[in-house]
Amino acid sequence: MNEDLQLKIEAYISNSMSKIDVELFEKEMFHNDELKKEVALAKELNHFLKNKYVELEYSNTNEIGEIKSFLKSNEANEIEKTLLKVKNEYHSQL
Numbered sequence: 121m122n123e124d125l126q127l128k129i130e131a132y133i134s135n136s137m138s139k140i141d142v143e144l145f146e147k148e149m150f151h152n153d154e155l156k157k158e159v160a161l162a163k164e165l166n167h168f169l170k171n172k173y174v175e176l177e178y179s180n181t182n183e184i185g186e187i188k189s190f191l192k193s194n195e196a197n198e199i200e201k202t203l204l205k206v207k208n209e210y211h212s213q214l
Contacts, residue, residue, distance in 0.1 A: 125155075129162045 131137045132145050149156050190196055 125158075129159055132159065133163050133166055 128137075128145060132142065137145065149159060
């Protein structure tokens with residue numbers, strides 16, 4: 121597939137074509153089964169990638185929330201106190 125056609129497909133599936141260009145492109149698709157397949161594949165790929173991005177964003181958001189909650193917990197405070205104690209003991213031995 122040439123680059124110009126790829127750009128047209130991307131513009132079409134991202135709704136960034138003018139109304140006239142959409143009509144012309146859809147007429148071309150009506151008469152060109154290969155173009156229909158390419159557009160369907162591009163839409164499917166675009167949908168898949170958007171879903172994967174959302175999954176990643178969602179999982180990262182959950183992980184960040186869990187980390188923030190942990191950092192506010194008593195367990196994290198105890199770990200911090202222990203680390204400070206060890207640090208002070210280490211520096212006192214130098």
